[in-house]
Every structure is written in structure tokens, then in C-alpha cells.
Amino acid sequence: MHDCYLLSLQSYSYSMTFRLLFLVLFGFGVCNAFAQTYVPGESYFDGNGYVEYLAGNLPIIITAPHGGLLAPASIPDRDCAGCSVVNDFNTQELARAFAQAVHARTGCWPHVIFNKLHRRKLDANRDIAEAADGNPAAESAWYAFHAFVETAKNQLLPQFGKGLYIDLHGHGHAIQRLELGYLLSKAELALQDATLNTPFYVDQSSIRHLAGNNVQSLSHAELLHGSQSLGELLAQRGYPATPSESDPFPDADEDYFNGGYNTARHSSYQNGALDGLQIECNRNGIRDSMHNVLRFADSLSVTVMDYLGRHFFGSADAFLCGMSSTPPEVSLPDQLLVFPQPYCYQFTVKKSRQAPPGNWTLGVYDFFGNMLGIHDLDDDTELTLNPSPPGHVWLVLWVDGEMMGMRSIFRFCR
Ligand SMILES: [Zn+2]
Structure with missing residues (x-):
């Protein structure tokens, strides 16, 4: 895969910058040797090629369940009552661009799992019955999808002790803003902060672990819609989001997605130290062209690294993967x-x-x-x-x- 080579070229500038910083500030101790079966930056597939796992070495997992383009005739279209078969346009591309942007900035890779099947064939954000509609090949892709998420979790949790999971989607709602889903409803997000901070609501949240374990001891409500919430950090970079400080909850009559099957299954809502959320991306300015996909992916990568530093690890050196040791030649196609x-x-x-x-x-x-x-x-x-x-x-x-x-x-x- 040629982009591995080219991306390794790209890590040169950042590796030099970060290494200089690290040598000055932190000494040599930041580079971790971490035994693993999967090579970061390489892709692995299930037997049919319906699910792709881009292996990582950062405490970040992204899933793109609704961006697949494969529609093999051997799998009948799902026709279950009330089931959506509409894809989230450009979200597979966005997840890939996000991974490349993170790598460009850090030399490290997030873990990314793609459902490559069209949503007509598999909905990888539902329980298995609705997801696969009884088709064995779709069912096996569903199992592979979640097994790869578990694989990623099983690598990052022993190494970092915690991490961030993002289930990435695209919405067609009228208001052009990011909808961040923490498994709390519109009405719940509108509650008083003191109420949101009670154990009853924290226990229903997909950032349950973070609410009790964050660097600045921020409250659950502050993490949802305070000045350092993920939504506000994104809004400050030009991508309006709810919940955030500037848009703390969706109004009762506004459309809003608060998180689905994957967010509930793989975040700390269930248990454990992997916090998570669903990000539903609006179309205008984010998914409507590759130009905007790349621009947003870059902003999201900066924001997520910032968020991890502020709330999870205290500083970037605590979670970066270590830099490549050989600065390669830098080139660009002579075209x-x-x-x-x-x-x-x-x-x-x-x-x-x-x-x-x-x-x-x-x-x-x-x-x-x-x-x-x-x-x-x-x-x-x-x-x-x-x-x-x-x-x-x-x-x-x-x-x-x-x-x-x-x-x-x-x-x-x-
Ligand atoms: Zn979706």
C-alpha cells in the first residue's frame, strides 16, 4: 500500500519537531516499546473483506459503521420493518482522513474500524438482528466489526489505562452543527448542572469513567457543555456543535441524535475505562466535498489530541506512541x-x-x-x-x- 511509504515520509517534520521538544523537556523516556501483533498504519480485513481494521498505537478508536460502499448481490438488501438503509455520505472517507491527519501531526495512528458494506447490506450500529436481517454473511461481518473494536481496546487499555472511542456518523438534520451523543436525551442535557452531576445521570453517560477521572477534576456537566467540552473545543475551531458551552443542549423541537448501539456497547457506559461518544456530522462544510472532509479531519485531529491532553493524560507526551527513528527522504510526485x-x-x-x-x-x-x-x-x-x-x-x-x-x-x- 503506497500510502504507508508516503505517510512515513510525512512523519519526518513532526518527528523532528516532537523529538527536539521531547529531548529538551522530557528526556528519552517517552518512547514506548509495545509488543503487538498488528502493525500501526497497516490495514487488516475479515475473511470477506467486508470489515477493515486500520491498526493504531494511540488511545483513540474510531468506527465508521455507515459509510460502506460494497453491495454484493450475494447478500440480500435488508428489508426489516422500519430499518434505515441510507448511508452516511463521506463518513468512511472522513474517518480515513482523520487517521491520516492524526498521523501527520503525531507520527502515531488511531485505531479505525470501517464497515465496508453498504447499509442496505449491514447496519453496523444496531443489534445483530436488525443489523444483518438474518443473513449469515452479514452476521459474520457484524461479528468481525465488533471483534476488531475489542482487538483495539485490548491493545490500548493495557498500554494507556484509558482512551477515547468515537462512533462517526453523518446526519441530514436541518441545523448545520455537529451532534455529539453521550447517550443522554435532549431533555436530560437541558437539566441543571447539579442534576446532571448526580450519580443517576453520570451512570447513564458514555463518558462515565472520565466524569470521575479527569485531569482538572471537571464535573460531568462541565465535560458535556462547559468551556473545555469537546463540543466547545470544536466550536472554537469553526465547527458548531451541541452540546457545547455556546449551544448547551438541543431545543425540544430540534432534531438530535444522542448515540446508538455502538456508543452504548463500547463506551464506559457499560463499564471500563474507554470513554466514548457518537459524533453526527452535518453535511455543509464537512461532508459535502473532499476539500471540506480533509479540512474538518485536520481540525478534528487537533481537537481530539487537545481533548486527550486536557482531560485524560495531562500532556501529549503521556500518550504519544514514540517517533520513527530514521528521517526518510522527503519527496513529492514531480507532477x-x-x-x-x-x-x-x-x-x-x-x-x-x-x-x-x-x-x-x-x-x-x-x-x-x-x-x-x-x-x-x-x-x-x-x-x-x-x-x-x-x-x-x-x-x-x-x-x-x-x-x-x-x-x-x-x-x-x-
Ligand atoms: Zn449513521
Whole structure:
């Protein structure tokens, strides 16, 4: 799989940055050797190829149950009464982009489990009867899906002691905001904070473990819709969310999803130290184009790492996986022309005549991995970039959502 190679190129800048920081601040002790069967960044499949497990080495698990595109004729369409067969558009792509963005920033991988079957064939966010509608092949994919989640849990919990699970979806509701589901209803989220903090409500929450074990000793209500809640951290990055400080609960007449089968099954609501939630993504500005998928995936990756640092581990060094030791050569397909190099005030990028077809998207990052911009490139565009602040930048190229490589552009003024 070529993106393993290319992504390893990409880890270079971050690995150098993080290693310098770690050497100065924390010494050598942060890198964990962790014996495991699964290689982080590699994908593993069930026997039929209906379920994919992208192995990770961070205390993060993401599932994408409603983004599958496979519709084998051998599995009849589900026709159970009242069952939804509508996919969540672009959520498989979003989960993959999230994993790549986390890797780009940290050199580490989250665990990701994809149901690759279309929802007409399998609904991987229901109990088995409704999920598979009695079909044995769909049932075996359902078992594989949850077994891979357990595999991920069994790796990360012994290593980190806790972690975050996200079940990723897309909603078609009118209000364009993220709906974060903690298994609490609209009416429950609207209760007084003092009530939400009682054991009765904490015990119904998918962040039950975190509510009693977080770095700043925040209350359950503060974690749901305080200034440092996940919803508010996302809202501050330009993605409105409920619950959050700025939108603490959905009104009674507004549509809202509060979490489903997977959130209940795999979060600390059941037991244990894996907290979780469902994230239902709106369409506009997030899932409506690959451009927006990549932009949101980048913001979500930063936000989740921030959230883990604030509430779970205290700092990033406590949960990062350790960095690759050999800085590889950095390259980018020569189909992308960049001139001049080095640049002083500005530089120009364009596709060469040999460029492969597809939707080209270019991300521009500063030396520390912060995204400065994201741009679509068509055949005739010459894109002139004037990074602010000026300095050494990294260009990352995606074609049809697949990361193709990266290169650095130096700044030098005579
Ligand atoms: Zn869904």
C-alpha cells in the first residue's frame, strides 16, 4: 500500500519537531516499546473483506459503521420493518482522513474500524438482528466489526489505562452543527448542572469513567457543555456543535441524535475505562466535498489530541506512541511544479502536463504542522501562495482524497 511509504515520509517534520521538544523537556523516556501483533498504519480485513481494521498505537478508536460502499448481490438488501438503509455520505472517507491527519501531526495512528458494506447490506450500529436481517454473511461481518473494536481496546487499555472511542456518523438534520451523543436525551442535557452531576445521570453517560477521572477534576456537566467540552473545543475551531458551552443542549423541537448501539456497547457506559461518544456530522462544510472532509479531519485531529491532553493524560507526551527513528527522504510526485525554490515573498504551484487525473487538493502547513490553508487545484490553475507568517512550509498533496506525498519549501531572501 503506497500510502504507508508516503505517510512515513510525512512523519519526518513532526518527528523532528516532537523529538527536539521531547529531548529538551522530557528526556528519552517517552518512547514506548509495545509488543503487538498488528502493525500501526497497516490495514487488516475479515475473511470477506467486508470489515477493515486500520491498526493504531494511540488511545483513540474510531468506527465508521455507515459509510460502506460494497453491495454484493450475494447478500440480500435488508428489508426489516422500519430499518434505515441510507448511508452516511463521506463518513468512511472522513474517518480515513482523520487517521491520516492524526498521523501527520503525531507520527502515531488511531485505531479505525470501517464497515465496508453498504447499509442496505449491514447496519453496523444496531443489534445483530436488525443489523444483518438474518443473513449469515452479514452476521459474520457484524461479528468481525465488533471483534476488531475489542482487538483495539485490548491493545490500548493495557498500554494507556484509558482512551477515547468515537462512533462517526453523518446526519441530514436541518441545523448545520455537529451532534455529539453521550447517550443522554435532549431533555436530560437541558437539566441543571447539579442534576446532571448526580450519580443517576453520570451512570447513564458514555463518558462515565472520565466524569470521575479527569485531569482538572471537571464535573460531568462541565465535560458535556462547559468551556473545555469537546463540543466547545470544536466550536472554537469553526465547527458548531451541541452540546457545547455556546449551544448547551438541543431545543425540544430540534432534531438530535444522542448515540446508538455502538456508543452504548463500547463506551464506559457499560463499564471500563474507554470513554466514548457518537459524533453526527452535518453535511455543509464537512461532508459535502473532499476539500471540506480533509479540512474538518485536520481540525478534528487537533481537537481530539487537545481533548486527550486536557482531560485524560495531562500532556501529549503521556500518550504519544514514540517517533520513527530514521528521517526518510522527503519527496513529492514531480507532477506538482513549485517555483521558485527557495522562495522569498511567494511561490507558485501548478500541475504538470503528466499529472494523473483526479481531484487534487493541496494542504499548506507551517514547520510545526499547523495547517495554513487548503486549496483545490485544477488543470489550468497556477496557485500563488504567500504563507503567513513567512517561513519554511510543507506542502501535502491529496488526489481523490488519497495522500500522495509531501515536500518542504524553504524560504530564503537574498
Ligand atoms: Zn449513521
